[in-house]
Amino acid sequence: MDVVLAPDIYVNASVSLGSPPEHVVRRALGGPARAKVSKWVLERVESMLHALPDFKDDAVAQQMTTIRGLVEVVETDEFFIEDWDKALVALAKTAGVSRVLTDHPDLLATGPRQGVEFVSSDNWLVEQATPPPPPQL
Secondary structure (H helix, E strand, O other): OOOOOOOOHHHHHHHOOOOHHHHHHHHHHHHOOOOEEEHHHHHHHHHHHHHOOOOOHHHHHHHHHHHHHHEEEEEOOOOOOOOOOHHHHHHHHHHOOOEEOOOHHHHOOOOOOEEEEEEOHHHHHHHOOOOOOOOOO
């Protein structure tokens, strides 16, 4: 796994079947390697799902159980709720990757931070579907 997923990707995938985030989550969580996630990401996902009127408490609990069963929680520093960029950069560094998948416009508008790039789910899916270049002869 060469990326980590931001909370918005998990939430968008949870509510929009067939969407780019849902395809990203299926690819990311369906492989042999377990995706890395932090406690901060899981807390944001749960909070965001609770804020959606269509997600009842039982549905949130079930969705969070599903997510937790598919990921590996890694330790990072503690962050405030609003510290998305700092928390996600710390997660990426702890996971040993240089990219975070997100559709959060504010994060996508920034350049790389501390060597970590924020990439949209649409762009990542295009990359995954693009064949590698032919070998140099």
